Amino acid sequence: MHIMEGFLPHPWWEIWFAVSIVVVILGVYKLKKLTERFPEAKPLLAVMGAFVFVLSALKLPSVTGSCSHPTGSGLAAVVLGPAIASVLSAIVLLFQALLLAHGGLTTLGANIFSMGIVGPFVGYGLWVASKKVRLPTSVGVFLAVALADLSTYVTTSVQLALAFPSTSFMDSFITFGSIFAVTQIPLAIGEGILAIFLFDFLVKYKGKLLSAMNVIGLRVGLQSQEDAK
Amino acid sequence: MAILLDMRRGKEQKNKWHIYEEIGTEMSHFNLSAEIDRYAYTNALSKNSPVTKLLFALSLLLISVLSPSPVAPITVFLTSTSLILFCAKIPLRFYLRLLWYPTLIVALTCVIIALFFGYQEPLAEVNLLGLRWIIFRDGVATGFTTFFRVAGALSSQFFLVLTTPMTSILLVLRKARVPKIIVEMSLLIYRYIFVFIEVMETMRIAQELRLGYSGWLKKLRSLSMLIGNLFIRTLDQGERTFTAMSARGYDGNIRVLEDLPKPSNVALAGIIFFAVALAIIAYLTMDLRIV
Numbered sequence: 001m002h003i004m005e006g007f008l009p010h011p012w013w014e015i016w017f018a019v020s021i022v023v024v025i026l027g028v029y030k031l032k033k034l035t036e037r038f039p040e041a042k043p044l045l046a047v048m049g050a051f052v053f054v055l056s057a058l059k060l061p062s063v064t065g066s067c068s069h070p071t072g073s074g075l076a077a078v079v080l081g082p083a084i085a086s087v088l089s090a091i092v093l094l095f096q097a098l099l100l101a102h103g104g105l106t107t108l109g110a111n112i113f114s115m116g117i118v119g120p121f122v123g124y125g126l127w128v129a130s131k132k133v134r135l136p137t138s139v140g141v142f143l144a145v146a147l148a149d150l151s152t153y154v155t156t157s158v159q160l161a162l163a164f165p166s167t168s169f170m171d172s173f174i175t176f177g178s179i180f181a182v183t184q185i186p187l188a189i190g191e192g193i194l195a196i197f198l199f200d201f202l203v204k205y206k207g208k209l210l211s212a213m214n215v216i217g218l219r220v221g222l223q224s225q226e227d228a229k
Numbered sequence: 230m231a232i233l234l235d236m237r238r239g240k241e242q243k244n245k246w247h248i249y250e251e252i253g254t255e256m257s258h259f260n261l262s263a264e265i266d267r268y269a270y271t272n273a274l275s276k277n278s279p280v281t282k283l284l285f286a287l288s289l290l291l292i293s294v295l296s297p298s299p300v301a302p303i304t305v306f307l308t309s310t311s312l313i314l315f316c317a318k319i320p321l322r323f324y325l326r327l328l329w330y331p332t333l334i335v336a337l338t339c340v341i342i343a344l345f346f347g348y349q350e351p352l353a354e355v356n357l358l359g360l361r362w363i364i365f366r367d368g369v370a371t372g373f374t375t376f377f378r379v380a381g382a383l384s385s386q387f388f389l390v391l392t393t394p395m396t397s398i399l400l401v402l403r404k405a406r407v408p409k410i411i412v413e414m415s416l417l418i419y420r421y422i423f424v425f426i427e428v429m430e431t432m433r434i435a436q437e438l439r440l441g442y443s444g445w446l447k448k449l450r451s452l453s454m455l456i457g458n459l460f461i462r463t464l465d466q467g468e469r470t471f472t473a474m475s476a477r478g479y480d481g482n483i484r485v486l487e488d489l490p491k492p493s494n495v496a497l498a499g500i501i502f503f504a505v506a507l508a509i510i511a512y513l514t515m516d517l518r519i520v
Contacts, residue, residue: 006294006302040471047425097390100262106290164342
């Protein structure tokens with residue numbers, strides 16, 4: 001979903017920048033507090049970031065001035081919370097622009113908004129909701145991650161449709177959305193399944209840290225940890 | 230410090246990646262990122278001040294994105310391409326390899342925009358097997374300006390990417406008072422991206438040597454094993470690095486000698502002059518229409 005450098009015309013990229021920067025600043029504040037209390041969480045945070053980088057660099061081309069790929073930010077949101085996930089995504093998107101020329105510097109705001117803000121917040125919301133209604137952990141993780149991925153692409157379609165309206169906004173939204181949907185639905189399902197395994201692993205090996213950080217539900221974390229023992 | 234030293238071993242990395250290329254991996258993106266990184270450290274402009282290069286690339290980028298007509302973006306494209314090829318001495322073949330893929334995608338997208346978008350003034354009517362298709366003037370205009378805008382913006386982005394090492398960009402960010410935690414996380418993530426790639430390539434080669442990719446089912450099995458273990462291995466390695474750094478007094482600050490070259494005043498003045506001239510060109514050609 002990385003919109004290419006220069007693809008968004010004049011008023012739009014500034015608008016997305018303005019929207020994203022607010023959430024990223026909030027995330028930086030939370031990240032600072034978290035790392036002050038738990039310096040040992042830094043490797044996990046950084047590996048999570050690198051994971052988002054690698055997953056979202058596995059791209060398929062798409063004729064929308066953008067591309068299709070898994071995002072990884074859903075899992076980051078489930079494990080670390082949406083605000084921190086948005087900072088990690090912002091850093092990763094900057095790196096992808098600078099290391100791979102994938103996405104761009106002017107479109108950074110729009111890309112952060114779709115992959116780093118909407119995706120994580122949707123994923124986290126679903127994760128919290130699924131815990132409330134006591135769905136099994138794996139189902140919750142799957143739903144959160146798969147829908148975080150899909151909602152990212154819906155957002156990108158909205159962004160593209162706003163910037164390039166054909167006869168109407170809806171018209172162009174449907175065009176962009178349907179181009180993305182072909183590749184994105186299987187990718188989202190794949191990412192969801194992958195996330196189940198990774199989450200399981202994280203809870204097993206890092207459950208103590210995670211529940212101490214109080215970002216994943218205490219009960220889920222400890223229960224699975226005891227299961228592992 | 231250890232991390233930075235590790236990053237600066239451009240030459241050793243080169244040999245390593247070269248070996249991987251010979252074995253022939255399919256993970257071309259990741260090789261690409263390693264290769265771009267290598268050029269960023271070894272190009273002919275790598276010793277120039279990163280502030281100058283950052284300023285130059287960002288000003289060209291802004292002008293080509295804000296310019297309503299294609300004249301300024303085309304100038305930007307020509308300028309940064311010639312700087313990349315003749316001043317930074319990036320091989321033409323590598324630059325084309327970077328450029329052809331996004332250009333192709335953007336060209337396709339812009340053709341679609343030109344054909345399907347727009348509604349104001351019909352430009353041409355096409356009869357396709359009884360179907361009437363109207364192409365609109367504003368759709369074609371949007372397609373054209375978008376294509377050139379992307380071309381200009383991409384080339385200035387490539388200029389920055391290919392001439393400026395990530396570590397110096399991060400040092401500039403640190404000087405610009407970006408929060409410490411962001412710079413630190415960026416450094417760690419930057420390091421772990423390459424750990425990730427390295428671990429992945431090592432495991433892939435091991436699997437391939439054991440005929441792990443010789444059939445469709447085996448491929449699927451190997452790939453899932455690879456992805457599952459990738460995270461575990463990288464986190465493990467990341468934690469060991471962190472423990473080692475903590476044992477050596479790491480407190481959240483990576484203190485390095487900031488031996489960044491100073492920006493020369495002549496270069497800065499030249500960049501400002503060029504940017505202003507370009508902005509004036511962009512302003513004067515505002516009402517220019519191609520179609």
